[in-house]
Amino acid sequence: MKPAPFDYIAPTDISGVLDAVAVEDAKILAGGQSLVPMLNFRLARPALLVDITRVHDLRHLRRVDGRLHIGAVTTHTDVEHSPLVREHWPLLSDAVRHIGHSQIRNAGTIGGSLAHADPAAELPAVMLALDAQMTIATGSGNRTVPARDFFHGYLQTALAPDELLTEIVLPHLPTGSGADFSEIARRSGDFALAGVAVQLQTSTDGICTSAAVALIGAGPVPLRSHAAEQRLIGSELTSGDIAECVQSACLGLNPPADLHGSADYRRRILAAQMQAGLERAAMLATADRRGHDHAR
Amino acid sequence: MTMHVDVEINGVRHRREVEPRTLLSDFLRHDLGLTGTHVGCEHGVCGACTVQVDGRPVRSCLVLAVQTHGRSVRTVEDLSDPEDDVMHPLQEAFHANHALQCGFCTPGILMTIEALSADLAEMSDAAILEALSGNLCRCTGYRNIVCAIRAAGEPGDGEGTGSWA
Ligand SMILES: Cc1cc2nc3c(=O)[nH]c(=O)nc-3n(C[C@H](O)[C@H](O)[C@H](O)COP(=O)(O)OP(=O)(O)OC[C@H]3O[C@@H](n4cnc5c(N)ncnc54)[C@H](O)[C@@H]3O)c2cc1C
Ligand code: FES
Ligand code: FES
Numbered sequence: 001m002k003p004a005p006f007d008y009i010a011p012t013d014i015s016g017v018l019d020a021v022a023v024e025d026a027k028i029l030a031g032g033q034s035l036v037p038m039l040n041f042r043l044a045r046p047a048l049l050v051d052i053t054r055v056h057d058l059r060h061l062r063r064v065d066g067r068l069h070i071g072a073v074t075t076h077t078d079v080e081h082s083p084l085v086r087e088h089w090p091l092l093s094d095a096v097r098h099i100g101h102s103q104i105r106n107a108g109t110i111g112g113s114l115a116h117a118d119p120a121a122e123l124p125a126v127m128l129a130l131d132a133q134m135t136i137a138t139g140s141g142n143r144t145v146p147a148r149d150f151f152h153g154y155l156q157t158a159l160a161p162d163e164l165l166t167e168i169v170l171p172h173l174p175t176g177s178g179a180d181f182s183e184i185a186r187r188s189g190d191f192a193l194a195g196v197a198v199q200l201q202t203s204t205d206g207i208c209t210s211a212a213v214a215l216i217g218a219g220p221v222p223l224r225s226h227a228a229e230q231r232l233i234g235s236e237l238t239s240g241d242i243a244e245c246v247q248s249a250c251l252g253l254n255p256p257a258d259l260h261g262s263a264d265y266r267r268r269i270l271a272a273q274m275q276a277g278l279e280r281a282a283m284l285a286t287a288d289r290r291g292h293d294h295a296r
Numbered sequence: 297m298t299m300h301v302d303v304e305i306n307g308v309r310h311r312r313e314v315e316p317r318t319l320l321s322d323f324l325r326h327d328l329g330l331t332g333t334h335v336g337c338e339h340g341v342c343g344a345c346t347v348q349v350d351g352r353p354v355r356s357c358l359v360l361a362v363q364t365h366g367r368s369v370r371t372v373e374d375l376s377d378p379e380d381d382v383m384h385p386l387q388e389a390f391h392a393n394h395a396l397q398c399g400f401c402t403p404g405i406l407m408t409i410e411a412l413s414a415d416l417a418e419m420s421d422a423a424i425l426e427a428l429s430g431n432l433c434r435c436t437g438y439r440n441i442v443c444a445i446r447a448a449g450e451p452g453d454g455e456g457t458g459s460w461a
Contacts, residue, residue, distance in 0.1 A: 107358065
């Protein structure tokens with residue numbers, strides 16, 4: 001259980017990282033909470049590790065023009081304790097607490113979790129539900145990839161080995177929004193068997209104007225349930241509307257079966273979580289509208 | 297290839313040459329002889345190897361020693377001073393409450409909970425259990441660990457038995 005030998009470099013700026021990862025068999029090291037176990041098991045044997053945790057420009061949480069910019073090396077703990085995230089993007093705040101344990105969150109980073117793209121991880125689903133944009137630095141400039149095009153398959157993303165995820169940008173959420181995150185895991189801190197991230201938007205008269213329902217454990221990548229979302233938009237988000245939407249969403253689901261749960265079991269818990277999550281998010285959207293009216 | 301590491305451990309500055317692949321847990325135990333940090337699983341699951349880096353509890357089996365260059369590390373050895381024979385209040389509370397049997401998990405738990413010292417008095421049992429969720433104990437069943445942590449959070453000498461609500 002010891003890593004095979006490798007070289008190590010810790011650049012302090014983004015161009016230093018890009019130069020270093022241009023070398024064959026180089027691998028980026030962020031919090032190490034997914035990569036170091038793989039090194040210890042010798043499932044990964046890179047020639048060079050490029051530690052990005054000393055790049056100051058990759059660690060920030062700030063609101064610019066209503067949007068949240070999160071540097072890729074921001075730790076889960078920093079996100080968890082950010083009052084800014086709590087107030088404006090509660091879905092992210094709620095989800096991040098479910099990641100592993102405090103000791104894992106103290107080291108693990110948002111960029112590492114997204115680049116690793118474990119199908120049972122919380123943050124990929126949250127990014128899908130929030131329509132996040134990923135900023136990627138490459139040898140020939142920056143490019144931006146929306147979350148829906150970022151996750152390609154089991155541990156596969158839009159990132160090439162010589163590219164660096166630098167920032168995640170979350171859009172502004174207007175008044176009348178409500179969110180909920182829930183997951184089921186065998187033990188506290190385990191990866192989820194199944195989970196649901198919901199972000200709803202309502203108009204002043206309580207009609208659902210946009211809906212995002214992202215599912216964990218429903219496939220090799222987190223999925224948006226377009227069937228559910230289409231049923232919700234234009235509805236008043238009553239329990240009946242939600243039950244109907246959950247029913248139609250579940251028809252199309254084909255979750256994987258493994259040691260931890262059969263496909264049918266996963267489908268059932270996804271349905272129960274969708275129902276409860278959507279009901280809570282709908283209540284919060286109403287409260288958000290009322291709170292705002294009250295404040296005026 | 298070896299690399300130079302300059303790191304403060306338990307208040308003492310150490311300058312060493314290490315291979316980049318050396319885990320912090322092995323650096324502490326083998327290079328520095330600080331065997332209070334225990335190694336159970338070596339993949340981040342058991343929590344026995346938990347130490348504090350710049351004040352935050354982390355798994356030392358998932359940190360490379362070279363990554364701690366310029367940082368400060370605290371291990372269980374820092375909690376008490378063998379010279380004056382006085383244990384840390386948390387250690388006293390673990391002793392008084394029979395919160396360890398084999399003791400393998402104890403250093404990791406102490407370094408996790410010690411980082412929360414300022415909040416202990418306000419923490420509910422549920423919050424304490426949540427804080428303990430990253431540390432596996434195969435002996436105690438956790439109950440006496442929670443009692444000890446509650447006792448440590450109460451004013452006094454930590455000798456009291458924290459009640460289990
Ligand atoms: C016991 C345990 C329990 C855990 N439980 C959970 C859980 O419940 N949910 C969950 O989501 N995660 C869990 N994790 C994983 C944790 O969230 C990791 O922090 C995360 O998956 C990876 O982040 P990292 O910063 O540690 O990345 P690293 O491990 O350093 O890197 C992971 C991968 O991403 C690449 N990478 C990292 N940063 C970048 C970047 N900026 N640009 C391009 N590539 C990059 C690396 O090359 C590597 O391939 C757990 C881990 C452990 C050890
Ligand atoms: S030895 Fe590090 S967590 Fe188990
Ligand atoms: S006391 Fe033996 S593992 Fe906890």
